[in-house]
Amino acid sequence: MVIRDKIFSTITDVFKRHGAVTIDTPVFELREVLTGKYGEDSKLIYDLADQGGEICSLRYDLTVPFARWLAMNPTIQSIKRYHIAKVYRRDQPAMTKGRMREFYQCDFDIAGTYDPMLPDAEILRITTEILDNLDLGNYTIKINHRKILDGLFQVCGVPIDKIRSISSAVDKLDKATWEDVRREMTEEKELDPEVADRIGGYVQKKGGRELLDELLEDENLTSNEAFASGLKDMGLLFDYLEVLHVMPKLSFDLSLARGLDYYTGIIYEVVTEASAPPAGKSAKLRRAPKSDDPDADRSSDDSIGIGSIAAGGRYDELVGMFANSAKGRVPCVGISFGVDRIFSITKARMTGEVRGNEVEVYVMAFGGKGFTGLLKERMEVCRILWDAGVKAEFMYKNKPKLPHQFAGAEKNGVPFAVVLGEDELKEGKVKIKEMGLPEGHPEKNGVDINMDGLVAQIRKRLAKKEGGAGAVGIEGNLRSVALEEKTPEV
Amino acid sequence: MVIRDKIFSTITDVFKRHGAVTIDTPVFELREVLTGKYGEDSKLIYDLADQGGEICSLRYDLTVPFARWLAMNPTIQSIKRYHIAKVYRRDQPAMTKGRMREFYQCDFDIAGTYDPMLPDAEILRITTEILDNLDLGNYTIKINHRKILDGLFQVCGVPIDKIRSISSAVDKLDKATWEDVRREMTEEKELDPEVADRIGGYVQKKGGRELLDELLEDENLTSNEAFASGLKDMGLLFDYLEVLHVMPKLSFDLSLARGLDYYTGIIYEVVTEASAPPAGKSAKLRRAPKSDDPDADRSSDDSIGIGSIAAGGRYDELVGMFANSAKGRVPCVGISFGVDRIFSITKARMTGEVRGNEVEVYVMAFGGKGFTGLLKERMEVCRILWDAGVKAEFMYKNKPKLPHQFAGAEKNGVPFAVVLGEDELKEGKVKIKEMGLPEGHPEKNGVDINMDGLVAQIRKRLAKKEGGAGAVGIEGNLRSVALEEKTPEV
Structure with a gap:
């Protein structure tokens, strides 16, 4: 028995309060639309049998279908949309014994060209409204910026071809110690130990506006164009989030990296006390156990991030990847809520019984x-x-x-x-x-x-x-x- | 832009008013579960590619997955359930140019062993509440009984092996003239013209309780065991439907046959004035144009019936087909609403504009x-x-x-x-x-x-x-x- 209906209606109410409409894209996508969007996880895409006609797969998330839809509807230059639906991922067949995997995602996105950081601020405000209404206990929105991270790595001297893999090592700092992460960088990924130590001096920092002010005074960093541009965005965003009463929930966290390649601006992840992992766990546990564990929690969904209940960011280039003309290149910012994880937390917090039906x-x-x-x-x-x-x-x-x-x-x-x-x-x-x-x-x-x-x-x-x-x-x-x-x- | 949300919430409210809960079954089923349940339409089932693991297909309707679920959960001996979800059917690949087909179904079923005709009566009451709330204009619930129909064919002298095909010819009487149907029976299906004429004397009858009384006096018919048993059910049902104020909406229609093999008791179909076809149309138009018409109305879904907006019946044997033990053989009665058709009618009836969002x-x-x-x-x-x-x-x-x-x-x-x-x-x-x-x-x-x-x-x-x-x-x-x-x- 579940409380899912209630979670859906709480989330939907907030989305509508902010002027969103729902768009229902098909569960099928052309296989080529999905190919190359999910890195090595592409092997988890479910394909339909070739029974004639075009070659299709089941959607892997709701973001790529939305981007494809926007690109194909160039008359829509701005929209606030939400979509609550199931997505499909197949665990590795050798280990699954044929176990199927489908689970809900709940996405909200704002597409369109606007003055900077305004939709970004509203997305984070929406996030706090939803989490407050769901009553999941204390939570923190960890936030960072792709350009801040890229600039930081450049300044520290990470070779261009290592930036993605070093970024993913840094992302493990929420579950692993700096020593573990440093070892991964220098031993597995053969990064110069001096460069690693320079990175370590920065990525262990987290905080609020005071961290922003501290970074602004670091001329070594601010001389980097990407870094300075990311920091400017972040300052403006913080101004808006103060007006919107979101700042108390925010943690500017230089270790937050987020796996997906398509992010171009701010990135964020929501952690609740209930969903946070025990401190000091080894980096090896960073990825959830997959199909060998029959009770594997499906909300340990890589697109959301382990231990988090929502995540997202700005993706200004994704729509353009599907567009035929310049008109179809709409910048977007969005967030995805992990309904299954939210459900588990809600259930664990519940006192009293849930009724079988609503008969009065x-x-x-x-x-x-x-x-x-x-x-x-x-x-x-x-x-x-x-x-x-x-x-x-x-x-x-x-x-x-x-x-x-x-x-x-x-x-x-x-x-x-x-x-x-x-x-x-x-x-x-x-x-x-x-x-x-x-x-x-x-x-x-x-x-x-x-x-x-x-x-x-x-x-x-x-x-x-x-x-x-x-x-x-x-x-x-x-x-x-x-x-x-x-x-x-x- | 659609009004679908509103339709869903209207339908869901009524289901809950009658004590229903929702069950969410997976979009996948083992291929063997679906095989042999849909007659010649089985070719429209979408298969998943064999990527290792078990061989699966996408659900074709919501009834078979519900029956499979009940059979696998023998501790559940009674339930009122609803499910609103998408189902998948592939049009013939040679004609479709790869066009995908997914559409919503909205099902309500009552499973369990009860005193006769009580859940059946409540299903029809629910149907009137939903249709009244949806405000689709005048509608009629056409009703018949599998046993009445089978008994009638036996009495008229239809050979056992022709009963299904003659039944499907009779079902066309809502769109074709008796002459057309008779020609199909005697020419295409080589039925003895005398037998056809005997059938014609009955199946053109429709009415209310007076038709029931008329049939009760026909000793030729009532001496048939199946017919008598069906008529007894129908009498009891009418008694209950009078109490529930459903009778004014009912048309006891001896030509209603319904295609699916799994029905064992009453069968029904709802027609609105808006969805009824022009009278006297040829039987050849009985099946909707399929994929060669790009604008083919997806609600012309065979499981609902062309021209109708909801349909269903009692299926006492389907769950048993998936059960390992006698405990898993739960009798059921249910109805499926054609959301897409309801949507078209609602839209056509609308005056005024629909707002783009709900901002106040x-x-x-x-x-x-x-x-x-x-x-x-x-x-x-x-x-x-x-x-x-x-x-x-x-x-x-x-x-x-x-x-x-x-x-x-x-x-x-x-x-x-x-x-x-x-x-x-x-x-x-x-x-x-x-x-x-x-x-x-x-x-x-x-x-x-x-x-x-x-x-x-x-x-x-x-x-x-x-x-x-x-x-x-x-x-x-x-x-x-x-x-x-x-x-x-x-």
Whole structure:
């Protein structure tokens, strides 16, 4: 059973609050569209069989299909879009025993040419609104800039052809010690130890605006064009994020690198206390266990980053890769939320039980000798409640026993019972009984009311109960519940 | 742009009102699970490439995966489930030029062993609630019973091996004349003309309870065991549907056959006036044009039936086909809604425009010589509105011109503008302006209010506007809007 519906609606509400619309791109893409976008993970792409027609694969994420869609629709020069959908990645066949992998991604992107850092600031504001509303506990948005990182590596003397691999080593600093990372750089990647030490002097720094000010005074760095340009962006962004009340959540982290090649500007990753890994873990654990672990957490999705619940950045060149004309080169900034990871954290934080369904009233009947079951009467009461929009259910049995009906209501935590009795019906009365009242409560045995006041009475009691449920915390919010199956367990 | 969100939420609300939960089964199924379930349409199944592991295909509908899931989870002996998701069908490759086909289905099923016809009655009640809420105009639920049809064919003297093909000929009576159908039976399918005429005497009948009573008096028919048993079910169902106020929408139609083999009890199909075909069309048009027509309506989905917007029936044996033990043989009844067809009808019925997004307030600024753009002030006002849950937007420009800002608001039909001016801000005031007021309206030029009353004033005005929008009809409901792309247009 899941709380996924609630997570989706929370996220969607925030996206809409910021003027986003949803775009639904197909689950298929031409194979060539996906080729070469995911580095060595391209082997995880699911291909469709060649049954004639064009050669297609299943989408690997939602960003590349969006970029392809934008490139093919050059009349759309600006858009705020969100998309919640499944993406597909196949684990290495030798190890998987055919296990399938599909999971949800939830993306928000702003495309268009605007004055600098404005959409970037709004994306981060949206991120805080979503995380505050999801109530996942403390979280930090780690932020860096591709140009700051590239400039830094250039200044430290990293050879051009080693920048990507050194960058990925540095990215491990959230889980590994500097000694481990330094060893990887100098031994595995044969970087000059002096260069490594120069890098080490910078990438272990993190902080807020004071770090920005510190870097601004380092003429060695600011003389590098890329670095200076990245720092200028970051300063402007911080100004905006102060107005938007996002700064307290931010950590400017020079070790954040993010794997995907297509980022061109700011990059960010959200870590919650719940999702942060134990400190000092070896860099070897940086990548999640893959298919050899049947319980591998699918949210340990490389595009989001291990231990994080959301990630993204600016990608100004990706749309252009699919475009035929200059018009199709729209710059973008976006974020992807790891719904499965958010789900795990929410579930772990939950107190109380999640209801099986949302039924508000269970309509039941009882009687003595010669009891007919009052089936049509139960149906009629349900019809009246349904007409009024009340969620109601009755037992699919001609002559049900009263204890069985109460058990049916209790099983799903239905808050109210409407009980029909032959004598009471003759007088035009039914009984409303709130479930789970303590012994001695004045209404423990229910209240007889006139049939024609039923809907009003139920509504009044539901509203009262709803108001009270607020105090229960997370449980009160979890009204939408779903069953979920992730892999064919065959 | 679509209204799909609104359709989904209407349908989901009704499902939940009846105690349903959602189950999300994977988009993949083992190929063998799908094989042999869809007759000659099996060629439309999408296969995944053999990249190692087990051989899989994409789901063709939502019913077979649900049945497979139930069979694999024998602890679940009863459930009301809904599922809204995409299914995949490949048109014939020679004709398609590689065109992909994915579309939404929206299914509701009740699984479990209950007293007869109770879940069946509730499914039809749910159907009327959904159609009434969707406001698609007049509609009819055509209903028949597999056993009535089989018994009828037996009594008329159809050879056992011809029953399915004669059944499919009869099913065409909604679009073809009896003469056409008779010709198909006797010429193409070599049925004895006398047998065909006997069938013709029955299958052109349709009506309500009076037809049931008429058939009950036909001893020729009622002496057939299957027929009598089907008729008994139908009588009980009608009793329940009277209580549930569904009867006025029902047409007991002896020509309704439904293609899929797995139905074992009642079968039904919903036709709206908007979706009904022109009368007297040739039987040759019974199947929709397939892939040779690039604009082929994808909702002309065989599992729903051409011209209908929803269809389903009872399938008591399907789950058992996947079960290892007797416990896994759960009887089911369900319905599938054709979202794409419903969407087309909704769109055609719409008056007024659909908004591009849901933004409620556009925050803008103006000034004279030396105007700074008031960017941070606009951001701050947005932040205050977002904090209050108001949907708000500002222009991503340092110094935007006022006409451009108004155009931005107008483009998406944003109902209110908040206009900042340097002098007003100094006095702690902002202007609220309702968009689109007629000349001469006392508030045409906006109202200055105190900044600290902004949220309250906006909420008051939005509530008033919302209340008024009710009268606009369908437009007032269409607050959720999406862009949709159905096929890769490459």
